[in-house]
Every structure is written in C-alpha cells, then in structure tokens.
Amino acid sequence: MRKIVIRVGTAAVAGALLLAATACGRDEKALAREYEAGRATAPAAGRAAVPSAPAATTPTAEAAPSVAPPAATTAPGEPPPALPPIEESFGPTGAGTGTGSDPAAQSRLDAALLTAGEMPAGAYDGSRGEPESRERAQQPSCQPVIDLLRPGQAAGAPIASAQASVTRGDPNPTGFTVVELFAFTDTGARDLFAQGRQALRGCPSITSIDEDGATETDTYAEIPHAALGDESLAVGMNPGAGGALGMIVVRVGPTIVVVSNADLAAATPGLPADDLVARQIAKLKTAGG
DSSP, X not given: OOEXXXXXXXXXXXXXXXXXXXXXXXXXXXXXXXXXXXXXXXXXXXXXXXXXXXXXXXXXXXXXXXXXXXXXXXXTTSOOOOOOOOOOOSSSSSOOBOOOSOHHHHHHHHHHSOOGGGSOSSEEEOOOOOOOOOOEESSGGGHHHHHXXXXXXXXXXXXXXXXXXXXXXXXXXXXXXXXXXXXXXXXXXXXXXXXXXXXXXXXXXXXEEOTTSOEEEEEEEEOOOOOOSSEEEEEEXXXXXXXXXXXXXXXXXXXXXXXXXXXXXXXXXXXXXXXXXXXXXXXXXXXXX
C-alpha cells in the first residue's frame, strides 16, 4: 500500500523508519528529481544541514517551510553524493489541493478542505502535490479494497481531489493524521464504495505490488463504528513493515472522504477522532461537495 517514508536525519538517530500504509509517501524518483534540481541553488558547501522532523505547532501554525537540499561538494569526475535523509508528511505526495479535471468540483473541495486551525495540533501540510503511484493487488478480487482506501488511483479516476495532513512528534515524527477528499461523477463514488466494502470481507491480508515492482503484505480488518454520511466504513490496517493505520471512509453524495490516523510505533490501529471526521463532513456539505 501507500508508503509512509520518514528518514530521521539527526546525529542521535541513524537509519530510517519505514511504514507501509494506505495513505503513501512521495515517490522516491520524484524526490530525486527535486534534489537534483535544487543543487544549483543549494547553500554553500559546509553549510548543508540535515533536515530534522517538522516541529510540532499549534493548529493555526503555517505549513512548515521546505528545507533546501545540500550543495554539491564532489570534485569533477566523482560520483554525486547520496540523497540526504528526507522527512516526509504522510500522504500521496505531501499533497493538498488536487489537480482535478473539473474546475467547479475542484473549487468545492478546496473550499471544503479543513484548514490548519481545524486540524489537530501538529505540523500542517496543505500544499499542492502530484498524482499518487498505482499499486496492484496480487489477488485481483482484492483490488477494490486498495482502490477504496486510495481513491486517487481508482480505475474510474476522481474529477477533483484535495488533502491536508498534520505530523505529530518533535523532533522525530511519531504519527500522522490525514484528511483526503475525492469527487467523482455519476455513480463513481457509490460503486467504488460498494465494491471495496464487499471485497474487504474476503481480503484480511493483501499482498500488493507498486510501480517499481516492490511488494508488501498488509492485513486489514473492519472496525465497528457509528454510521456517517450516506455510508461509511472504518478499517484498521497493519502494514507488513510495522506500525498501525486506522481509517474512516465516508461517502457524501459523489464525494469520498478518507480520514486516516497513522501511528509508527503502535501494534493496534487507532481510528481518527470522530469530531474531526464530523467536522470535515459538515464542511463538505456546506461547500456543496
């Protein structure tokens, strides 16, 4: 499923934390391109700072600024330096506002998306991102589960999408809360929901393969929860790499809302707060989503 990649770049902590989740991290190839593009404007040699995890802020804090990549320090003929440790927010690409094909629908989702002041405390990210990479279930009958929890990759693509996230933990991330909105045409949202719910009953474990050929086996379980919106589903997921992810998926008319809570150290998935989900549903209805 979607990868949450957090490389902790501090003197006290070496290596990386890797959590596979439905709510994925940015594509590594895209990160490499960003790194190469930024080398020309990076700070002078000797000043390259290793980025640390985003500091916790109050709910009204602005999104944390990006950290410039380190300057190139290799001599001519030497291989380029390895990519520096990179911290990432939970989500498809640290994305916020989507690039939907329907401007009116996109405008509604932009207006409905929760702001920093409406999200839990943490480092808020509501920036524009790129489309997420697709993952395929090795068991074809389980593909609808992945598509429901990752609506942006569904065969019937959404016409608009938006996302906001907050990162918990200072100085090192311990978890994430993410809100995603996906608008569909006709019966797209209803069909996606019905197919995903049905498939989940027969798919307690799913092995998926991403576009780079990497495989991951994750376990899923429906969690009893009060009904929300037109229809809803609460799902707990344990990625093969460790950690836990709790998701509440709600259909509101032609729009699917996915609210996720990731804990990098937990063994049991914890669902996002009910009031957060209710707040996003109410704001979506007000915006006509």
